[in-house]
Amino acid sequence: MANPDCRTCQGMGYTTHGDDRHATARLCRGCMSPCPTCQDRLSRMERRPDGRVWAVPCECGQLRYRVARFDEAKLPAFFHGKTVERWDTKTRDEQAVKQWALAFQEKGKAGDRGILLVGGPGVGKTHLLCAILRFLTLERGIMCRFADSFQVLQDLKVAFDEGGNSAVLLEEICTVPVLVLDEVGKTRTDGWQHDVLDTIVSRRYDAGLTTLAATNYPLPKAGTPLDKPMSLAESTLRETLDRRVGARVYSRLMERCRTFTLTGEDRRLGG
Numbered sequence: 065m066a067n068p069d070c071r072t073c074q075g076m077g078y079t080t081h082g083d084d085r086h087a088t089a090r091l092c093r094g095c096m097s098p099c100p101t102c103q104d105r106l107s108r109m110e111r112r113p114d115g116r117v118w119a120v121p122c123e124c125g126q127l128r129y130r131v132a133r134f135d136e137a138k139l140p141a142f143f144h145g146k147t148v149e150r151w152d153t154k155t156r157d158e159q160a161v162k163q164w165a166l167a168f169q170e171k172g173k174a175g176d177r178g179i180l181l182v183g184g185p186g187v188g189k190t191h192l193l194c195a196i197l198r199f200l201t202l203e204r205g206i207m208c209r210f211a212d213s214f215q216v217l218q219d220l221k222v223a224f225d226e227g228g229n230s231a232v233l234l235e236e237i238c239t240v241p242v243l244v245l246d247e248v249g250k251t252r253t254d255g256w257q258h259d260v261l262d263t264i265v266s267r268r269y270d271a272g273l274t275t276l277a278a279t280n281y282p283l284p285k286a287g288t289p290l291d292k293p294m295s296l297a298e299s300t301l302r303e304t305l306d307r308r309v310g311a312r313v314y315s316r317l318m319e320r321c322r323t324f325t326l327t328g329e330d331r332r333l334g335g
């Protein structure tokens with residue numbers, strides 16, 4: 065199997081790449097491609113105690129399976145190499161969420177309650193969520209999918225308008241065991257976009273699937289009734305997530321996700 069001393073993959077057996085729109089992984093060219101055990105024949109010969117020789121599946125099949133799960137998760141290319149371990153923490157909020165992420169990537173199961181990360185742009189929400197999916201796919205072979213809610217609704221609309229496979233894409237997002245839903249609340253608050261977001265969140269809620277979500281919009285202050293009227297000026301000044309996505313989507317996210325509010329500085333500024 066993978067060479068623990070390999071300098072290309074540090075013994076992981078795979079490398080990840082960001083040359084395209086989506087992140088991709090492949091078997092390490094330094095130690096696993098071609099596979100030293102089966103020379104990419106995917107099976108190897110094994111001599112049994114009775115002396116007969118049998119073809120058995122090569123262990124590299126497991127690694128190939130996990131590499132394929134990573135590609136299917138469709139992480140944004142920029143985040144291909146991000147890991148939870150390398151996510152810096154300065155504040156107590158960040159330490160708490162990192163601990164959660166480390167525990168989830170090791171032991172979390174599809175069906176477990178997910179997380180909702182709340183915080184302004186650049187606090188590292190997308191890095192952290194992509195890093196969790198990287199581990200779940202490449203180390204544990206769990207089926208995952210990354211979706212920027214704004215982008216996925218655009219993709220669905222284009223597919224629908226062109227008579228393409230919008231139903232296939234929607235089905236994938238609704239049924240994948242672990243979904244990252246980034247930029248929740250960025251989409252329109254009414255009409256078709258709202259209905260599709262409602263469908264995604266409701267179907268995943270009904271099926272008890274795991275969603276890891278992130279939003280730039282703050283949560284409402286405790287005690288504010290969801291449907292309390294707000295003046296236009298008030299609502300544009302400080303729009304909250306419940307108003308962006310509606311009471312139904314909001315309450316389902318809250319029920320299925322543990323919330324972490326990140327107050328750190330913008331990581332994209334200053335080094």
Ligand SMILES: [Zn+2]
Nearest residue numbers: 070073092095
């Ligand atoms: Zn290697």
Ligand SMILES: [Zn+2]
Nearest residue numbers: 099102122124
């Ligand atoms: Zn092999």
